[in-house]
Amino acid sequence: MxxxxxxxxxxxxxxxxxxxxxxxxxxxxxxxxxxxxxxxxxxxxxxxxxxxxxxxxxxxxxxxxxxxxxxxxxxxxxxxxxxxxxxxxxxxxxxxxxxxxxxxxxxxxxxxxxxxxxxxxxxxxxxxxxxxxxxxxxxxxxxxxxxxxxxxxxxxxxxxxxxxVGLFTPAEAASYLIAQLAAFGRRDDAVQIAGLAADLGHLPLALAQAAAYLVDLGLDCAEYRAQLADRTRALADLVPDDSGLPDDHRAALQATWSLSVEHADRLRPSGLARPMLHLASVLDANGIPVAVLTSPPVLRYLTDHRSVGSNGQSGLVGAEEAARALRCLDRLSLADHMTDSAHPRVRVHGLIQRTTRETLPSSVQDSVVVACADALTASWPKAEGDPALAQTLRANAEALISHAGTVLWSTGCHPVLIRAGESLGLTGLASAARTYFQDLYAAACQHLDQDHADAFTIRHYLITWQGETGDLTSARAGFVGLLADRLRTLGPDHPDTLATRGDMAALQGRAGDPVGAGEASSAVLKDSLRVLGPEHSQTITARLNVAHWTGAAGNPADAVTACEQLLADTSRLLGPDHLKTRAVRLHMAIWRGEAGDPAGAAADFERLLTDQLRVLGSDHPQTLSTRHDLARWRGKAGDPETAVSDFELLLVDQLRVLGPDHPDTLTTRHDLASWRGESGDARSAVSALEQLLVDRLRVLGPDHPDTLTTRANLAYWRGKDGDPAGAVVATSELLDDRLRVLGPDHPDTLTTRHNLARWRAEAGDPAGAVVAESELLADRLRVLGPEHPHTFSARHHLAQWTGRAGDPAGAASALAQLLADQLRVLGPNHPDTVATGGSLAFWKAELEHGDPL
The missing domain is CATH 3.40.50.300 (P-loop containing nucleotide triphosphate hydrolases)
Structure with a gap:
């Protein structure tokens, strides 16, 4: 040759x-x-x-x-x-x-x-x-x-x-489309070109055939994108037919992967690759957790839908076979099996997904959607301890919902719809959770009777997240309406009715009425004991709620006693390591500290942390939360330097495990800043809180209680850093917002009024502080009662500013009366009692000698 x-x-x-x-x-x-x-x-x-x-x-x-x-x-x-x-x-x-x-x-x-x-x-x-x-x-x-x-x-x-060989980069895809259109004398908007390239997943074949289709039909990119987004149009109708394919293409876009699917389905374990691709086609193209595609609901689907001609294989499909089916898809480049994270995932190109979905009869697609919904629900961790995983699961749920039609409402609200909303809230996106449940409730009203149990459940979640975003007024009204409907349809003794009453009581406490919350919780407990019995989970929760609101109403010692009694019962009924048992121990430690024994609280949290590490591991959110409480009470026990060190170490782990925007991470940043201030570095506290406020505004919004708390502490440390006049301005602005968001009787609103009086005194106006604190004391007596710690605090500060305003005798007299009440209520060793004794000695010395001792 x-x-x-x-x-x-x-x-x-x-x-x-x-x-x-x-x-x-x-x-x-x-x-x-x-x-x-x-x-x-x-x-x-x-x-x-x-x-x-x-x-x-x-x-x-x-x-x-x-x-x-x-x-x-x-x-x-x-x-x-x-x-x-x-x-x-x-x-x-x-x-x-x-x-x-x-x-x-x-x-x-x-x-x-x-x-x-x-x-x-x-x-x-x-x-x-x-x-x-x-x-x-x-x-x-x-x-x-x-x-x-x-x-x-x-x-x-x-x-x-x-x-x-992968996809075009965005720049390559846009450049290709521009050149293709220019070859036919066509120009288009650069933004629309980039958008079309992204819509087609930067796949070269899809771009080539789309460009030919655009030219043949005289469309521009925006018009084509609208057709592409129209799900009533099949992909086969949006590309040239076989006679008009560009660049000697062998097949139209929709037929490109069919042979690969056939090959994959013949690989061992035979008959599983095709149904596995069906499942993957309705989930997120950017990454589906392998755990979802090997979960029990998927295994059941694969067992029931194994492709015909699978060499006679039958029987239950196991997780190993499902994983091997994913590897078959990877071997044929129909999917990418990614192992570059803690949670392996599978990625399938969006056009492969679309062509797969368009081959499915509606009945088969419905069964695929339900199987994937069940799989997501089964795979979703109860504790949202991994924000990256939570985001991936939510993205998959969102993709699934977009393809589901009405099938997820066929027998009520599928649990995955609620779980996706819960996940938003539990990872700190309270406003997003509220919006999600608003939309979900609107959908429920379309698909279900308004008295359907699932519709009530969705309303319950909506109300809860209204409260979490700071909209207590809407939340209170929502619970009143929901309770009326549950009483009407379920009766007073139904567990859901009792749960609604319990949550209403909690909201009442959060809205500034801990006494009323305690009374309402006690009534729920009484009915739970009668209806459900003393050992039911809801009854145990009701007892814990009663203990909590007892402490919040100003009786922390009684709360400790109630928790000790409840702990004995939960340990006996549920075991020492059960979640509820550990929750009781946590509350017991908190109220022990609030009752005047911060060292005892720290010791309780040290023991609890040891058990959390053993039961849950070091990275579990509850373990991290316990470390946070331990650091806080170590600081309150008189060791702010250790608190700072503990919070610094905790923050490193929370950033790694939970991410920067998780509510617990933000709270740790807040407390770390405050304890740096308590350690003598007010300037550092101000700087850290300024940065935190930016993030809380971005993540939570301006009216979230945590955002308002950050503003309160920023004003406080600005005052401590030598700018009391600036603290007065900032606290005044905060008071306006807390009055609007929380109302005049909320404890945080009352505390803001106290802080404003304090900074007026520090700014040189003790007489103005006396007037403001006197008005505040009257409201605290009305709202909280005479023996609440905050009421005692108002009396203490009013006496102090009375003395600084030129009336040391009045200060000494008021402090003597306060000391007698604190000795009776709190005991001689409580830190507040000790502080009052010190202040009384100061003003007595001022009276006797003209100098403080």
Missing amino acids: SWPHLAGVVPRQAECFQHRGAVEALERAVAGGGTAVLCQVLSGTGGVGKTQLAAHYARRIWQEGAVDLLVWVTASSRESIVSSYSQLGACVTAADSSDPEQAASSFLAWAETTDRRWLIVLDDLADPGDLRGLWPPANPCGQVLITTRRRDAALGGRSRVRID
Whole structure:
């Protein structure tokens, strides 16, 4: 034969060919191969341009005269490969082509020994097994280039370099579309071009066929994007038909992956890849947790829907088989199995998902949606301890809901709809949770009777998150309406009715009425004991609520006693390590500290932390929360430096485990700043709180209680840092917002009034502070009662400012009366009693000597 020689038809270069990263990767692989690595494998899903990359490379080295023989083989089947080799054998060795296998062997023998330079391109290799006995030989004069959708181990190793060909980058995709349109004298808006490239997932094949469709129909990108987003249109109707495909494409977009699916479904475990792809097609294209696709609901679906022709395999599909089915999809480049995070996940291109969904009958798609909804629900951790995982699960739920139609409402509200909203709130996105449940309730009113139990449940969540965002007025009104409806439809003794009353009581306390909350909680407890019995979970919760509001109403010692009694019962009924038992221990420690024993509280939290570490591990959110409480009470016990150190270490772990925007992380930043101030570094506290306020405004919004608390403490530490006048201004502005958001009788509003009086005194107006604190004392007596710690605090400060306003006798007299009441209520060793005794001694000394002792 004459040399050089070209065998087979090399595809013509695509219009507007993009010089992309994969071109350079191939050049590097060839240059680095030398004589050791003579085979390069371009691997990727259908439509990423593997054939075009191979043709570009082959054409270049042919034009440069770098090879004497260029062979282009369509390798879609063993028969095709043998046929091409046979023709070559006849050409280069005069082999008898009537015996294709023998002629093919003759060609390979020649290729192994010749000193002629050759390149064999095996395009679109469907199955590495087809090359058994047909691999081109390792000859320093030869080179092999393979394009394939497969990722089998047989395509790698020391003798072969696999180059993964991915999508266009956004810039490459936009550049390609601009060039394609320009070739037909068309221009379009750059933003719409980038948007269309993103809509098509930057897939080269999709971009090429979309550009041809745009030109053929005279559409602009915005019009095409609108059609693409219209789910009533099939993808097959939005690309050219077979007669109008650009760049010698072999198939329209919707048929590109069908052969790969067939191959994947034949791989062991046979019959599972196709139904697995069905499931993946309704979830998030950017990443589906493997745990979801190997969960029990998925295993049941795979068992029931194994493809026909699965070699007679039957029986329950196990998690290992499901995982291997995912690997089959990965081997055929229909999915990417990613293991670069703590939670392995699978990514499927959005157009593969769409073409898969469009092949499913509506009844099958409904069963797919329900199976995925069940799988998400089963896989969702009860504690939202990993924000990245929570976000991934929510993204999958959002994708699923967008494809679900009405099937998730067919028997009520599917639990995944509620779980997605819960997740938003539990990861700190309270405003988003409120909006989500508003929309979910609107949907429930469309699909369910308004008296349906699930509609009530959704209302309950909506009201809860209204309260969490600081809208206590709407929340109170919402609970009143919900309780009336549950009483009407369920009766007074139904557990849901009792739960509504319990949450109403809690909201009443949060709204500034701990006494009323305690009374309401006691009534719920009485009815729970009668209806549910003393050992029911809701009864135990009601007892804990009564203890909590007893403490919040100003009786922390009684709260400790109630918690000690409840702890004995939960330990007996549930065991020492049960969640509720640990919750009781937590409240007992808090109220022990509030009762005047901060060291005892710290000791309680040290013991609780030891058990949390043993039961839950170091990174569990409850363990981290216990560390937070321990640091706080160590500070209150007189060791602010240790508190600062503990909070600094905790913050590092919360940032790693929970992320920067989690409510617990933000709270730790808040308390760390405050304890730095308590350690004597007010300037550092101000700086940290200023930064925190920016983040809380962004994450929680301006009216969230935590945002308002940050403003309160920022004003406080600005005053402590030497700017009492600035503290007066900031506290005045805060008071306006707390009056608007929380109302005049909320404890936080009353505390803000106290702080404003304090900073007026510090700014040189003790007489004004006396007037303000006198008015505040009257309201605290009315709202909290005469023996509440906050009422005692108001009396203490009023006496102090009375003395500073020029009436030391009045100060001493008021403090003496306060001391008698604190000795009776709190006891002689309570820190507040001790502080009052010190202040009384001060003003007595002022009266007797004109100087403080």
